[in-house]
Amino acid sequence: MLSGSHKQATGCHILAMPYPGRGHINPMINLCTLLASRDSITITIVLTEEWLGLVGSGLDRPNIRLRSIPNAVPSEHDRAADMIGFIESVFTKMEAPFCRLLDQLDDLPVSCVLADTLLPWTTAVGRRRNIPTVSLWTAVPSTFLRLYEEFPERREEIIDDPPQVSSVNIAGIPSVEFKDTRIRQLLLEAFSCATKSQGIVFTSFHELQPRVISSLRAKLHVPIYAIGPAIPYMSLDVPPSMPLPSSHEDCFSWLDSQPEASVLYVSMGSFLSTSSEQLRELSKGLDASGYSYLWVARKEAIGLQESSGRIEGKGIVLRDWAPQIEILGHPSTGGFMSHCGWNSCMESMTMGVPMAAWPMHSDQPRNTMLVTKVLRRTGIAVKKWAARDELVTSSTINTAIRILMGSKEGDEMRERAVELGGAIRKSVDEGGVTRMEFDSFIAHISRQV
Numbered sequence: 001m002l003s004g005s006h007k008q009a010t011g012c013h014i015l016a017m018p019y020p021g022r023g024h025i026n027p028m029i030n031l032c033t034l035l036a037s038r039d040s041i042t043i044t045i046v047l048t049e050e051w052l053g054l055v056g057s058g059l060d061r062p063n064i065r066l067r068s069i070p071n072a073v074p075s076e077h078d079r080a081a082d083m084i085g086f087i088e089s090v091f092t093k094m095e096a097p098f099c100r101l102l103d104q105l106d107d108l109p110v111s112c113v114l115a116d117t118l119l120p121w122t123t124a125v126g127r128r129r130n131i132p133t134v135s136l137w138t139a140v141p142s143t144f145l146r147l148y149e150e151f152p153e154r155r156e157e158i159i160d161d162p163p164q165v166s167s168v169n170i171a172g173i174p175s176v177e178f179k180d181t182r183i184r185q186l187l188l189e190a191f192s193c194a195t196k197s198q199g200i201v202f203t204s205f206h207e208l209q210p211r212v213i214s215s216l217r218a219k220l221h222v223p224i225y226a227i228g229p230a231i232p233y234m235s236l237d238v239p240p241s242m243p244l245p246s247s248h249e250d251c252f253s254w255l256d257s258q259p260e261a262s263v264l265y266v267s268m269g270s271f272l273s274t275s276s277e278q279l280r281e282l283s284k285g286l287d288a289s290g291y292s293y294l295w296v297a298r299k300e301a302i303g304l305q306e307s308s309g310r311i312e313g314k315g316i317v318l319r320d321w322a323p324q325i326e327i328l329g330h331p332s333t334g335g336f337m338s339h340c341g342w343n344s345c346m347e348s349m350t351m352g353v354p355m356a357a358w359p360m361h362s363d364q365p366r367n368t369m370l371v372t373k374v375l376r377r378t379g380i381a382v383k384k385w386a387a388r389d390e391l392v393t394s395s396t397i398n399t400a401i402r403i404l405m406g407s408k409e410g411d412e413m414r415e416r417a418v419e420l421g422g423a424i425r426k427s428v429d430e431g432g433v434t435r436m437e438f439d440s441f442i443a444h445i446s447r448q449v
Helices: 022-035 049-055 079-093 095-104 121-129 141-149 181-194 210-220 246-256 276-289 299-304 324-328 342-350 364-374 394-406 408-427 433-446
Strands: 012-017 041-048 064-069 112-116 133-137 200-202 224-226 263-267 292-296 309-311 315-318 333-338 355-357 379-381
Touching: 012 022, 012 433, 022 041, 022 049, 022 112, 022 133, 022 342, 041 049, 041 433, 049 064, 064 095, 079 095, 079 181, 095 121, 112 121, 121 133, 121 181, 133 181, 141 181, 141 200, 141 210, 141 364, 200 210, 210 224, 224 433, 246 292, 246 315, 246 324, 263 276, 263 324, 263 394, 276 292, 276 394, 324 333, 324 342, 333 342, 333 394, 333 408, 342 364, 342 408, 355 364, 355 394, 364 379, 379 394, 379 408, 394 408, 408 433
Parallel strands: 012 041, 012 112, 041 064, 112 133, 133 200, 200 224, 263 292, 263 333, 292 315, 333 355, 355 379
Antiparallel strands: 309 315
16 A cells, blocks of 8 residues: 655665554654655655554655555554564564565665664565665663673673763663563564664664763674654754644643643553553542643543543643644643653653653663663652552652652753753754764665665
8 A cells, every 4th residue: 555645766765664563653754754854865664554544644755655564463452462472473474564565666676674673574584685774773772782782791880871970880770671581582583683784773862872872883883873862843954744633722722821831741652551540540649739731641541531621620631642742842841751661751851851750661661760860860750660560659649740840859850851952952953963873874875775
């Protein structure tokens, strides 16, 4: 299936294949939108039929087209019930339909495959067809480094950070935990394949972890590019790829009416693994805090409120997708309660908004430690990872919100977050480190033609 307009190009044709999950598709689309700002590059983004329907045809770029492959993996709505089975199906069932699609792209030969690191089979496909492959890692670089090496003999090494920030050793940062050893084996397979690609792209700001990036470059012996924040419409003067739906006009009208830095934005990501009891405690904690909030609540939370809309004049609940970067960039937004997925961390840091971190799984406890302890301490932890199986009470939630939104400590976090955001945004300007890394990546893939 073909969606979106397309103009024939004589330059580089990139075939982009994201992992089928919102936290992977969004950064891939963002990167592709940035790449499409260069007229010499044409991009085909490959999605499952389900995800093509969810993303829609909003990518209105003359040199971006969308193609779909059959739904060879379980539905996005069912993956929480069997996460291991979902990951295994991604690793084993998507290669064949991807290859069939490649066979159909006779109109424009593929110059390079840009694929999520968690699609390791793309490296083998590229090798068989003599097509260069580049791997996209959508989490923090230090997580890649730790998982790749497993670090059994390096527990006292220093996790790097900018010189002006206190260091935290590896022993102080939680491991990325997986209850099933099969998942870990699959991840190690993915990292092994990534090192055989023609490059690895990280959606991270280089100066957040410069020594980690340097270590990756020294150890992996493949080109490494840190091109974060990779937010197209604030980087490189690229306009938004998807216009805001009219359904969110009321949300922004409400934000416009709120005082500066007074609203707490609450979003726990697209893959929610929170019990109904915990959601009730969150709802009570938000109400008890007395602060205005904008809560993106998923289907699991539908019983907490009658419907989307205003809650007793102090907040708004959204039931579907929300324009997160625009919300974080609004002057009224003063804090972000988040699961601490890396995309959300980067967006929050870029927009200068401090975080109330509530990690749920995988790399999120590591991201929480980085945000709250390492990266200029721009957030507070709502949930201690050591007590991850315990209910977080409304009282604990209320306390965290009050610290973030209405205390001297919270004001200092906000000042540091604004400073960090300024540094990140400066990096995308002409001569900035992100701009230079992005230009180097463009030159690298162009040489593959």
